[in-house]
Amino acid sequence: MTQATGLRVRGLNKNFGGLTVAQDINLDLPPGARTALIGPNGAGKTTFSNLITGILTPSAGEITLNGHDLRALNEAQRVKAGVAKTFQITTLFRDLTVRQNLRLAQQERDGRAQSWFRRADSWPEAEDEIDAQLAAFRLSDMGDKRVDDLAYGQQRLVEMAMTLMLKPRVLILDEPAAGVPSSDSHLITDAIERLPDDLAVLIIEHDMKLVFQVARSIVVLVNGAILTQGTPDEIAANQQVRDLYLGGHHD
Ligand SMILES: Nc1ncnc2c1ncn2[C@@H]1O[C@H](COP(=O)(O)OP(=O)(O)OP(=O)(O)O)[C@@H](O)[C@H]1O
Numbered sequence: 001m002t003q004a005t006g007l008r009v010r011g012l013n014k015n016f017g018g019l020t021v022a023q024d025i026n027l028d029l030p031p032g033a034r035t036a037l038i039g040p041n042g043a044g045k046t047t048f049s050n051l052i053t054g055i056l057t058p059s060a061g062e063i064t065l066n067g068h069d070l071r072a073l074n075e076a077q078r079v080k081a082g083v084a085k086t087f088q089i090t091t092l093f094r095d096l097t098v099r100q101n102l103r104l105a106q107q108e109r110d111g112r113a114q115s116w117f118r119r120a121d122s123w124p125e126a127e128d129e130i131d132a133q134l135a136a137f138r139l140s141d142m143g144d145k146r147v148d149d150l151a152y153g154q155q156r157l158v159e160m161a162m163t164l165m166l167k168p169r170v171l172i173l174d175e176p177a178a179g180v181p182s183s184d185s186h187l188i189t190d191a192i193e194r195l196p197d198d199l200a201v202l203i204i205e206h207d208m209k210l211v212f213q214v215a216r217s218i219v220v221l222v223n224g225a226i227l228t229q230g231t232p233d234e235i236a237a238n239q240q241v242r243d244l245y246l247g248g249h250h251d
Contacts, residue, residue, distance in 0.1 A: 004066050006030035006200045007052070007083065007170045012061035014047055014224075021047045022058070023225040029170055029200040034192075036203045036211040039221035040244065045204045048221065049172050052202075053085050054078045065170065082169035086176070087159045092147050098158050099143040102130045105165035130165075137161040137191055153184030157191055170200045177210050189213050208245075212236070220244070 007029040014022035021044045029035060037045050050056040052063060054075040063070045070078055093101055106126060134140045137157045142150060147158060156176060163171065177188045185207075192214045195201055205211050211218065212232050219229040220241055228238055235241055 004031050004169075005064075006033065006066065008062070008064045009052070010062040012048075012051060012063065013059045014044075014051055014056060015059045021224045022051060022061075023223070025061070025221075025224075025226060027219060027226070027229075029202055031169065031198045031200055033200040033217065034203070034215055035201070035217040035219060036205055036215035037219050037221060038205065038208070038211060039227075043221040044224040045221055046174070047224070049085060049174060049202070049204055052078075052170075052172065053083060079166060079168070082167075083172075084163050084166050084168035084170070085172040085174060086163045088174075092155060092158060092162070094148040095146060097144050097146055098134070098139055098150070098161075099130055101147060101158060101162055102133055102165055105162040106130065109166050133161050133165060136164070136194065138187075151184065153180040153187045156180055157187060160191055164195075168199065170202070171195070173201060173203045173205075175205055175207075176203065177205065177207050185210065 005028075007027075009025055009027040012022050012025040013020065025048065027035075037048065039045055047056065051058050054070070054073060054077075058071070065081055065083060068081065070081060070083065073081060087105070093104065096104075103126075106129065130143075131140070134143050137160065139154070139157060139161060142154060147155060150158065156179075160173070160176070173192070176192065177185050180188055189210055192201070192203070203211065203215060215232055217229065218232055218235040220227045220235065222244065227240060227244070228235070230238070
């Protein structure tokens with residue numbers, strides 16, 4: 001049996017021509033991880049996430065999930081293997097209800113889109129699962145509302161709930177609070193805090209308040225390389241990080 005070691009990245013490199021955008025990155029995301037990836041604009045955070053999800057191919061290095069090599073898998077295969085990045089607001093079906101959006105994600109996961117002949121008596125179970133997911137994201141009252149009629153913060157919760165329907169083992173949250181008014185940002189932090197205990201979560205985020213609220217480990221990326229990583233207390237006390245953030249990067 002494979003041990004649940006989670007996601008392991010070793011010696012990851014990516015060059016675009018002469019530009020190195022990922023440089024010897026080593027990172028572990030074991031089950032239960034709540035790790036934030038921070039760094040100035042252009043540090044390589046999105047590139048790193050794209051290397052993990054399979055949008056980009058590394059120039060060198062290893063990426064494994066519970067010991068299985070992910071490198072040969074394309075994006076869709078990696079989602080099936082358990083590595084998912086949140087659906088983006090732009091991919092939500094805005095005219096459909098929240099429940100219908102979750103159902104689509106569920107059908108995608110089960111390869112059920114074409115299975116119109118599926119036994120009818122198996123559907124209540126599927127709807128129960130959707131109810132549970134709505135409840136987990138405090139969206140039960142909104143299940144029958146059109147996504148377009150929700151506040152932006154709630155739409156971002158729908159993104160997360162849809163992604164969770166895929167039953168990932170590793171979840172990449174790309175700027176989960178971006179665009180959400182500060183009066184609603186607690187919706188996002190609360191939802192992150194309630195994510196399943198055994199899920200490994202990587203949060204790419206500029207909002208330091210959110211990072212220090214939800215992360216148990218912080219990785220600082222600069223020029224494609226890890227400058228340092230540690231607990232929030234260690235990172236807050238790190239002079240290099242303080243210089244980096246006080247020295248010109250403000251969000
Ligand atoms: N397809 C590409 N071809 C060439 N260079 C690229 C490509 N994609 C990204 N880069 C470069 O890679 C570097 C890292 O970019 P990336 O978007 O990963 O940074 P980031 O940390 O996510 O930045 P931000 O916080 O602004 O989103 C930048 O210098 C960028 O210009």
